[in-house]
Amino acid sequence: MRVQLQTLMLVLIGLFAGALIVGAVALYAGFYNVAATHQHFRPTFWLLQTGLRESIERRARRIEPPPLTDPALVDRGLALYHAQCTQCHGAPGFPPQLFALGLTPVPKNLAHAARERTSAELYWVIKNGIKMTGMPAWEFRLSDRDLWAVVAFLRELPLISPEQYALRVNGETRPSFPTADEPRKTSDPERGKLALEQYACTTCHRIPGVVGEQAPVGPPLDRIAARQYLAGVIPNTPDNMIRWLRSPQQVHPGTAMPNLGVSDRDARDMAAYLYTLR
Amino acid sequence: MTYKGFRMSRSDFVVTCAAALLCVSVVGCERGAQLPSGVTGNAENGKLLLRQYGCGSCHSIPGVAAAKGNVGPPLDAISKRVYLAGVLPNTPQNMARWIRAPREIDPRTAMPNLQVTEGHAQDMVAYLYRLR
Numbered sequence: 001m002r003v004q005l006q007t008l009m010l011v012l013i014g015l016f017a018g019a020l021i022v023g024a025v026a027l028y029a030g031f032y033n034v035a036a037t038h039q040h041f042r043p044t045f046w047l048l049q050t051g052l053r054e055s056i057e058r059r060a061r062r063i064e065p066p067p068l069t070d071p072a073l074v075d076r077g078l079a080l081y082h083a084q085c086t087q088c089h090g091a092p093g094f095p096p097q098l099f100a101l102g103l104t105p106v107p108k109n110l111a112h113a114a115r116e117r118t119s120a121e122l123y124w125v126i127k128n129g130i131k132m133t134g135m136p137a138w139e140f141r142l143s144d145r146d147l148w149a150v151v152a153f154l155r156e157l158p159l160i161s162p163e164q165y166a167l168r169v170n171g172e173t174r175p176s177f178p179t180a181d182e183p184r185k186t187s188d189p190e191r192g193k194l195a196l197e198q199y200a201c202t203t204c205h206r207i208p209g210v211v212g213e214q215a216p217v218g219p220p221l222d223r224i225a226a227r228q229y230l231a232g233v234i235p236n237t238p239d240n241m242i243r244w245l246r247s248p249q250q251v252h253p254g255t256a257m258p259n260l261g262v263s264d265r266d267a268r269d270m271a272a273y274l275y276t277l278r
Numbered sequence: 279m280t281y282k283g284f285r286m287s288r289s290d291f292v293v294t295c296a297a298a299l300l301c302v303s304v305v306g307c308e309r310g311a312q313l314p315s316g317v318t319g320n321a322e323n324g325k326l327l328l329r330q331y332g333c334g335s336c337h338s339i340p341g342v343a344a345a346k347g348n349v350g351p352p353l354d355a356i357s358k359r360v361y362l363a364g365v366l367p368n369t370p371q372n373m374a375r376w377i378r379a380p381r382e383i384d385p386r387t388a389m390p391n392l393q394v395t396e397g398h399a400q401d402m403v404a405y406l407y408r409l410r
Contacts (some may be wrong), residue, residue, distance in 0.1 A: 092361075109360070111360045111361075112360050115358070115360065158360055158367055158368075159369065160367065161361075161365060161366060161367055163365070164366060204360075214303040215360075215369045216355055216358045216359045216360065217359070217360040217361065218359075218360075218361060218364060219351030219352065219359070220351070220352055220354070222352065222354075223348050227349070227350075227351070228348065228349040228350075228388075229347050229349060229350060229388045231361050231364050232351075232364065232384065232386075232387045232388055233348060233384070233386045233387060233388065238281060252364060252365075252386070254364075254365045254384070255365055256360070256361045256364055256365065260294060277365050
């Protein structure tokens with residue numbers, strides 16, 4: 001019995017030491033790719049998402065939200081949200097700034113997050129921020145009342161149509177900076193897949209084969225190659241797909257899908273990937 | 279003896295950990311947002327109506343026989359979708375409005391007005407809001 005146990009302990013210690021050495025070699029050799037263009041592997045993504053969700057839930061458990069329905073509080077929240085949050089998170093029909101699309105993890109769509117999260121959880125995240133994600137802590141930037149004002153607005157956000165949002169911010173639009181790139185005749189579905197990550201498409205759509213949040217803000221893109229209409233309004237042809245990806249607000253005014261400054265080449269490559277989804 | 283005792287408690291510990299992990303993962307899967315208020319219709323009737331009105335010729339709808347259309351978007355987990363038709367916040371009331379008069383909400387939509395009655399629309403909404 002004792003011998004068996006000792007052997008087992010030795011094997012365990014050996015395995016542990018081996019793992020340490022392999023880990024150290026991988027670490028110092030720079031094997032881990034930190035590029036934001038290199039999305040996490042699916043299991044890593046799941047692990048991080050799960051850890052994030054559980055951590056937030058645990059810490060928000062004891063927070064008691066004040067009443068959040070006062071219209072003045074909601075308006076204050078809208079003003080703060082529009083000034084400080086849309087750069088990364090966008091709003092219905094209103095795009096984030098270009099830099100935010102290149103972040104990994106890409107900032108979430110908050111109309112979806114607000115439907116899934118409690119007020120206490122939203123408050124905790126805004127107040128404390130989230131390490132290693134780009135989400136800043138607002139505790140030392142906003143008063144407690146203003147933190148709750150943003151939560152009050154977020155409670156309403158999923159019920160605001162793109163049209164209503166535009167009215168409430170007096171029709172303000174984000175200046176666009178169309179990407180200039182040399183037109184190409186060929187398209188590259190693999191590059192298109194990367195472009196779908198890099199334009200934050202998975203913050204609103206489920207796209208088979210692309211790792212990301214896959215939030216159901218808009219329709220899932222499974223079998224999109226064979227879908228007959230795009231956005232419910234134009235026939236699904238390659239040219240229309242490219243037009244839709246580049247200027248959704250022109251193709252379907254009032255749509256929640258914002259203009260993201262997609263270049264012709266990137267739209268062509270995205271379409272090439274999407275047309276592999278049969 | 280002490281070794282044996284140690285081993286026992288360790289295996290207990292492992293079993294406890296495994297059980298705890300299992301519980302956490304089950305709880306994790308079961309959790310979700312609360313069902314929005316305002317769903318009043320009869321879901322079973324709604325399922326039948328979705329078939330009767332031919333919704334499945336344009337939409338794939340889980341649980342509805344032969345509903346495998348790919349003209350418009352799939353309706354799986356439609357209760358969690360944030361916008362309907364890309365323009366309308368998804369609430370039970372808005373969904374019923376959309377089903378009854380799509381072209382009043384979006385004049386350019388390919389979705390036709392199928393003369394759905396208010397009661398029928400409410401039943402369809404009750405079924406669609408079950409798709410989570």
